[in-house]
Amino acid sequence: MAKARTYRESAIVERPPAFQQYAAAELGAEAVKLMTPAERGLYWSMMCYCWLNDSIPLDPALMARALGFTEAEVVENMTARVLGFFEHADDDSKRLVCPALVRQMERIMERRIAQARGGRAGAKARREKKFAAITNPQSTPQATYPSLEKSKDEKNQDEKSASRGKSSSPSFLGNTKRKDNGGVPDPEFVKGYEAEQAKEKPAGAAR
Template identity: 35%
Template sequence: MSAQNRTPPAFQEYAAAMMSRIEYRVLTLPQRGLLYSMRLECWVNNFLPESPEMLARVLGYDPKEVAAELPYVMPFFACKNGRITSPELDDYRAYLDHVRERKSQGGKRGADVTNSAKTQKRRGSSAVPPSNPSGMSSGMPPGHPRVLSTVQPSTAQPRNEVLGDRYTEVVGTGWKGFSDFTQDPEQEVEQ
């Protein structure tokens, strides 16, 4: 199975978004545990069995406890065709799939532009591929590459020679007694 077909390993959840919900705030500790066990299971397996007995077996909990607490956590889930699902997590999974598809399409478009430029170069074409394949305006006239910086380091004098005597004042001796900053000062040999 390729990496593109793997399910997302995690879902993002803001604690305040869950904790601010009245449905969550009124749950007891065992109910909150059941809720999150079910959410995690729905993320990994997409659904759970609707039957409290089967649900308890899947989750590894006591069937009587699950049956007693299940009605309190069901506002967070949906039931259809004997399956419990989490609409919130299903929507988030769909969103991640959409983002992954858009990234894939963008990568393919970028590869097409790159390969087109290479093909034109091999053919000896003097045609210049568009510098902005996205079609978005960069504020530059067409055909002009964007220059990030015109500042170049000087090769005339190394930095320490420019400072002269101040070099050791600025850089060299500010840490008297320490020859290596990674050493423990307690074990440093006096110089």
């Protein structure tokens, strides 16, 4: 009945310090009502010991030493009413376990182990997300700031200002393909450029 926990589980999950017991159900049980005060004392001592150690020795001498009683007190009060709440452990016939406490302990430990696994999984996911953001920053969505973006009118105004600032060149300069003469000016290009400049000069400026 008792289920031994692995070292890993014991290291991760701390044993719960208390077990749940309803006073009305406990005192209302006929087996408990019929117990003598000494039997109740032994019964409760055995319950608490099993919660802390999973099981208790069946031998009266060892049980007395574990609980702090005399062997005679254990032998006298270990009646059928007391033993009715316990049974032999599956893995050791020389020890007793309380089935009600075993079931309660298993529920608590399973819930705690599940919470511990969930916490480790969440921490792993956060580490992987952080690592991905560091190694591949482009995959991380960047925040946008609309207030810093220029409006359409401002963009049009900038384009107009830029176009006014550009110097106009003769139309034929942009369409004429010049050959690479090793740094020597092309005579035809120079002649055409001078003719174009002469046309643009006022008539009185010619010498």
